[in-house]
Amino acid sequence: MNYPEFTTLRVDVAAGVARLTIDHGPINLMDGAMLADLDRASRLLEDDQAVKVVILQSANPDFFIAHGDVSAIQQLPSKPAPREQKLGDLHAILDRFRTMPKATIAKIEGRCRGGGSELALACDMRFAAIGRAFLCQPEVGVGIIPGAGGSARLPRMVGRGRALEIILGCADFNAETAERYGWVNRAVPAAEIGYFVNALAARIAGFPAAALALAKQMVDATDGTIEADLALEERLFLQSAQTSGARTRIAAAMGAGMQTRGMEMCCFTHVWAPMAGLE
Structure with a gap:
């Protein structure tokens, strides 16, 4: 633009x-x-x-x-x-x-x-x-x-x-x-x-635009009862999990060794950096 x-x-x-x-x-x-x-x-x-x-x-x-x-x-x-x-x-x-x-x-x-x-x-x-x-x-x-x-x-x-x-x-x-x-x-x-x-x-x-927007939406919504906020969180979480950005990045993370001891012992500040640009 x-x-x-x-x-x-x-x-x-x-x-x-x-x-x-x-x-x-x-x-x-x-x-x-x-x-x-x-x-x-x-x-x-x-x-x-x-x-x-x-x-x-x-x-x-x-x-x-x-x-x-x-x-x-x-x-x-x-x-x-x-x-x-x-x-x-x-x-x-x-x-x-x-x-x-x-x-x-x-x-x-x-x-x-x-x-x-x-x-x-x-x-x-x-x-x-x-x-x-x-x-x-x-x-x-x-x-x-x-x-x-x-x-x-x-x-x-x-x-x-x-x-x-x-x-x-x-x-x-x-x-x-x-x-x-x-x-x-x-x-x-x-x-x-x-x-x-x-x-x-x-x-x-470097993170998916859809996840950023949904995260903001959820944080801004946390002014009701805990039950209402948790129910909204469930809906937005499931929505985020269906985005192309989530599918691509989850596959990349698992391929890089996520959920193995070696990966989990790393500082996540550095773990996510190589994934910048993935959607």
């Missing part, structure tokens, strides 16, 4: 990995122009069969995204307009990074506040550069609440007490603390984060 030119970001695709690089002015302000680009780019990425992993990153070493455009807040209505769809436009744009059948990764280097944090929270995974990444939900400081997912997602990730500390305190959190709280997956040394994220993305991109 050919991606058009955007005004606030660019998209590059290679070997199943799309890199969405934000590049918008001195602080990467999340304004109307950026949201329009994120909407258009995420729709294209969602439909691109060649893409299995999407990395969100910034061209600005100091800012992932500063925050949402505060000057636009006073123009907002007092309540949502009537609509047929469940989510409003802002939530729908960001939530697409959670629901698209691709693995989405936020590589955070620099300030990541307000809407920037909320975009990262919508991604499947978040990795933050030690000494460079700072995360914050500053909205209460200007008399509002996080309105692009922060109020809803943070308690689910970090727990009620820590979510309130983050939201009510309006303070910057460094990468190490964000990792300890569960805000990000991992804090990574700044010199290593590029290699780490690229290696993880390449590894995931």
